[in-house]
Amino acid sequence: MSLRPAVALVAVVSAALACDAGLEPEPICARGLVGVCGTIRFSGTVPDSTDNVFVAAYTSFPQTCTQLILNRRPFIPSSVPYTDSVSLYSIELLPDTYEWVLAVWKKVGTLTLTANDTNLLRVAGYFRSPADSTLPGSVTVPNGGVADSVDFRVNFDSLRPATDFVTCTLR
Amino acid sequence: MHVALIGLFALQAAAGGGGVVRGEVRDPRGAPIRGAVVGVPGTTLYAFTDAAGRYRLAPINPGEVRVRAAAIGYAAATTTITVADSARADFTLDPSPFELTPLDVVSTKVPHFGEPSTSVAQVSAQDIARRAVNTVDEAIDKAAGVQILNGQINIRGSTGYVQGLNSRVLLLVDGVPMNQGDRGGINWDLLPVDQIERVDILKGAGSSLYGSAALGGVVNLTTRDVPTGFHTRLRVTGGVFADPPHPEWSFRNTTGTAGGADLSASYGTETAAGRVAFGARHSDGYRQQDARDHWQLAGKGRWQATARTRVDVSGAWAVDRYQVPLAWCSRSECDDRGQIFQPFKVDTTELGARTDSRKGYVSAQLRTVASDKFAWQARGSWLRTNFSDYRRSATEASVANRVGIEARAEAHPDPARTVLVGGEATFSDVTSDIFGTHSQSEFAAYGESEQRIGPARLTAGARLDYLAVDAGSLTAVVSPRVGGTVPLAGGTLRASVGRGFRAPTMAERFVHTFAAGFEIIPNPTLRPETGWSMELGHTTPVLGPVRIDAALFWTEARDLIEPTLVVDTTPKIQLQNVTRARIAGLDATLLAAPIPDHLTATLAYTYLTTQPVLAFRPTHLLTASADYAPAGTGGAWGLGADFRFASRPERIELEGFVDPRRVPVRVLDLRASWTSRQFDVRLLMANALNYIYNLVPETLAPVRTITVTASWSY
Numbered sequence: 001m002s003l004r005p006a007v008a009l010v011a012v013v014s015a016a017l018a019c020d021a022g023l024e025p026e027p028i029c030a031r032g033l034v035g036v037c038g039t040i041r042f043s044g045t046v047p048d049s050t051d052n053v054f055v056a057a058y059t060s061f062p063q064t065c066t067q068l069i070l071n072r073r074p075f076i077p078s079s080v081p082y083t084d085s086v087s088l089y090s091i092e093l094l095p096d097t098y099e100w101v102l103a104v105w106k107k108v109g110t111l112t113l114t115a116n117d118t119n120l121l122r123v124a125g126y127f128r129s130p131a132d133s134t135l136p137g138s139v140t141v142p143n144g145g146v147a148d149s150v151d152f153r154v155n156f157d158s159l160r161p162a163t164d165f166v167t168c169t170l171r
Numbered sequence: 172m173h174v175a176l177i178g179l180f181a182l183q184a185a186a187g188g189g190g191v192v193r194g195e196v197r198d199p200r201g202a203p204i205r206g207a208v209v210g211v212p213g214t215t216l217y218a219f220t221d222a223a224g225r226y227r228l229a230p231i232n233p234g235e236v237r238v239r240a241a242a243i244g245y246a247a248a249t250t251t252i253t254v255a256d257s258a259r260a261d262f263t264l265d266p267s268p269f270e271l272t273p274l275d276v277v278s279t280k281v282p283h284f285g286e287p288s289t290s291v292a293q294v295s296a297q298d299i300a301r302r303a304v305n306t307v308d309e310a311i312d313k314a315a316g317v318q319i320l321n322g323q324i325n326i327r328g329s330t331g332y333v334q335g336l337n338s339r340v341l342l343l344v345d346g347v348p349m350n351q352g353d354r355g356g357i358n359w360d361l362l363p364v365d366q367i368e369r370v371d372i373l374k375g376a377g378s379s380l381y382g383s384a385a386l387g388g389v390v391n392l393t394t395r396d397v398p399t400g401f402h403t404r405l406r407v408t409g410g411v412f413a414d415p416p417h418p419e420w421s422f423r424n425t426t427g428t429a430g431g432a433d434l435s436a437s438y439g440t441e442t443a444a445g446r447v448a449f450g451a452r453h454s455d456g457y458r459q460q461d462a463r464d465h466w467q468l469a470g471k472g473r474w475q476a477t478a479r480t481r482v483d484v485s486g487a488w489a490v491d492r493y494q495v496p497l498a499w500c501s502r503s504e505c506d507d508r509g510q511i512f513q514p515f516k517v518d519t520t521e522l523g524a525r526t527d528s529r530k531g532y533v534s535a536q537l538r539t540v541a542s543d544k545f546a547w548q549a550r551g552s553w554l555r556t557n558f559s560d561y562r563r564s565a566t567e568a569s570v571a572n573r574v575g576i577e578a579r580a581e582a583h584p585d586p587a588r589t590v591l592v593g594g595e596a597t598f599s600d601v602t603s604d605i606f607g608t609h610s611q612s613e614f615a616a617y618g619e620s621e622q623r624i625g626p627a628r629l630t631a632g633a634r635l636d637y638l639a640v641d642a643g644s645l646t647a648v649v650s651p652r653v654g655g656t657v658p659l660a661g662g663t664l665r666a667s668v669g670r671g672f673r674a675p676t677m678a679e680r681f682v683h684t685f686a687a688g689f690e691i692i693p694n695p696t697l698r699p700e701t702g703w704s705m706e707l708g709h710t711t712p713v714l715g716p717v718r719i720d721a722a723l724f725w726t727e728a729r730d731l732i733e734p735t736l737v738v739d740t741t742p743k744i745q746l747q748n749v750t751r752a753r754i755a756g757l758d759a760t761l762l763a764a765p766i767p768d769h770l771t772a773t774l775a776y777t778y779l780t781t782q783p784v785l786a787f788r789p790t791h792l793l794t795a796s797a798d799y800a801p802a803g804t805g806g807a808w809g810l811g812a813d814f815r816f817a818s819r820p821e822r823i824e825l826e827g828f829v830d831p832r833r834v835p836v837r838v839l840d841l842r843a844s845w846t847s848r849q850f851d852v853r854l855l856m857a858n859a860l861n862y863i864y865n866l867v868p869e870t871l872a873p874v875r876t877i878t879v880t881a882s883w884s885y
Contacts, residue, residue: 023864086502088511
């Protein structure tokens with residue numbers, strides 16, 4: 001066996017096995033995003049009836065169930081991963097100021113886009129005002145920009161019905 | 172191979188009676204071979220060569236004697252000489268990169284000049300020097316089937332990672348147990364690597380001879396013998412750490428450096444010798460809050476009291492002060508620069524955490540060769556460890572002692588049989604604000620016999636251990652083992668079955684602290700872990716300069732101690748005997764020397780499967796190494812490379828409570844060297860590709876580090 005093939009073999013095998021990038025930076029906010037982004041820290045026991053968890057935003061705090069169901073942005077949000085202790089989220093939103101950014105827990109069942117949906121939904125957590133953590137914090141999405149560090153917590157052991165926040169009349 | 176028998180010398184035999192055989196062991200270029208074993212097979216008589224390649228065997232009965240010399244990386248040689256009072260036998264050993272030192276199991280117990288019945292990996296002083304490392308764990312991390320996880324050794328997936336709270340591998344220094352008295356862990360920097368002659372790694376249960384902690388394997392460090400004459404050695408190292416490969420991970424404005432120096436001096440005659448070594452190191456670390464300082468003092472002495480009796484004493488003391496990067500920074504725990512995690516930074520709530528550590532040992536061994544058929548040995552040792560953890564949340568400290576005594580006898584009733592019997596007692600105590608004040612005692616008796624039947628070699632033995640905590644009731648553990656080797660199909664077939672165990676450490680029983688946001692509560696009722704280990708292996712030469720060694724291994728473990736989440740009023744962690752597990756797999760090593768004496772290569776692969784899935788065990792572990800010394804340069808220049816791959820572990824402990832990020836390990840080390848008679852300079856580029864990875868949660872593994880090591884020997 002000559003030296004050159006042996007060295008080449010070692011080099012090729014090493015390079016092939018070593019070409020993985022390993023750990024890489026993971027920005028919280030996707031590049032080019034216009035909207036809000038941040039992290040959600042989860043705690044508590046995930047209920048067996050969980051369908052998904054999503055993040056929604058409201059330009060003004062909903063006063064009725066109709067507003068609660070129909071004014072949310074995005075109108076039909078996508079789910080965020082909730083099985084890890086920390087989840088990242090990025091949601092596209094139009095530039096504006098949002099008074100309520102929250103995580104919503106959804107029970108297994110079909111949404112009808114009516115007030116009855118509140119039977120399937122719970123407020124799991126929301127972004128809190130840095131000045132007064134008992135109140136929701138407002139978030140401003142600048143033109144062509146992003147509101148980052150919109151971080152909040154979800155405790156699956158204290159999911160709250162929407163009626164704690166909004167007056168609803170259910171059929 | 173050729174043997175140069177110089178002849179007989181009419182010298183007076185040393186006091187104590189019997190003849191003496193002296194000589195030298197050299198390679199074909201005339202360079203001395205250090206650490207070779209020279210002995211009379213089937214007797215108690217053996218010795219190791221010193222730095223000048225010299226050995227001395229005594230007392231030899233007058234008449235014809237068969238003397239055999241063997242060393243790692245060289246073909247063994249045998250000669251028969253006639254001894255009156257004194258004789259000389261010099262050996263020239265030809266390179267054979269596949270050869271291991273012919274020692275039974277891993278200690279300097281009984282040379283047998285045959286294949287061991289259990290897999291053994293060896294790291295020689297040349298390997299350590301070639302890799303230009305500063306601690307032993309860095310040197311053995313490249314051995315086949317071995318993985319170091321943040322300081323914890325795994326042999327074929329034995330230990331996993333439990334933050335230093337135990338070890339299922341026993342560390343011996345010259346045959347003396349050195350696992351900590353409180354936590355049972357291993358201090359890899361207890362000894363300067365410059366003082367180590369050889370590391371032997373026994374894979375599989377070794378409790379039949381070594382008792383507790385030898386559940387997954389045994390690592391024996393053999394320190395360098397003290398040569399005759401005056402010798403001194405200076406070793407200086409300096410290096411730099413690579414900066415983070417991405418600007419968003421940057422954490423300092425300067426480049427991190429590391430450096431140190433070791434100085435040793437020795438003087439010896441054939442009757443007595445001594446060596447003292449001092450060293451210091453500083454490292455800025457490769458990440459935030461990772462600086463460390465290390466000082467050490469080590470010594471060794473020998474006294475040939477009579478021709479039949481030798482006394483060895485050794486000791487070391489090391490002091491460390493190191494910052495502790497407890498966990499990398501996750502979102503919002505530091506200036507995260509918009510990143511989900513910052514592997515080079517730490518959680519600011521733990522800024523300033525550091526540990527002060529002091530540890531040391533002294534040991535003394537007495538060996539008397541009563542005749543060529545009987546020898547006995549006694550030893551005593553004291554290991555002391557002391558650490559203080561300083562954190563913002565709490566200060567924790569522990570002082571532990573481990574005192575051991577052992578006596579054993581070795582008999583060769585006939586040339587085909589060897590019998591070893593012994594007794595051992597160990598007393599450990601701890602005084603700590605997290606482990607409390609406790610003590611543990613272990614008493615043991617063991618015996619092993621080796622019988623040659625034609626070309627086959629059979630060994631059988633057992634050990635009985637009694638354990639007591641705080642002078643309470645005794646727990647008995649029996650650890651039998653049988654093994655054998657048979658020449659087969661041009662190679663050697665080996666098989667062994669043995670039982671291993673590990674007594675719970677005092678830390679595991681009594682720890683009460685907080686970690687990762689959890690309260691860790693004690694469990695005084697822990698039972699010993701036990702496990703049956705089986706191995707079937709075969710080593711054979713193939714295709715001329717290529718040799719393959721393959722082994723199937725299987726361990727059935729019971730009562731493994733694992734951290735368990737206990738839901739009380741609040742979630743807590745307690746160590747419990749919860750797991751019955753099966754660890755099985757395949758070890759295969761291919762050694763090739765396509766250009767003997769100039770190019771050698773090793774490819775080692777370990778496949779591991781566990782049932783249930785145990786944390787921190789990679790399924791695939793691969794190591795590839797190559798060393799090249801250009802022809803015509805007299806071996807003065809050398810190039811080498813090591814590559815390590817470990818697959819991403821399927822499971823980690825506390826999944827869901829810690830950052831789950833983990834990636835496979837793909838690390839390439841490159842090295843170059845220049846050596847002359849007195850000087851050598853070595854360049855090491857560890858993790859040359861600056862692969863960013865972690866072995867345990869939230870803990871960044873070392874980045875690319877370029878180190879230059881220069882040594883001068885006199």
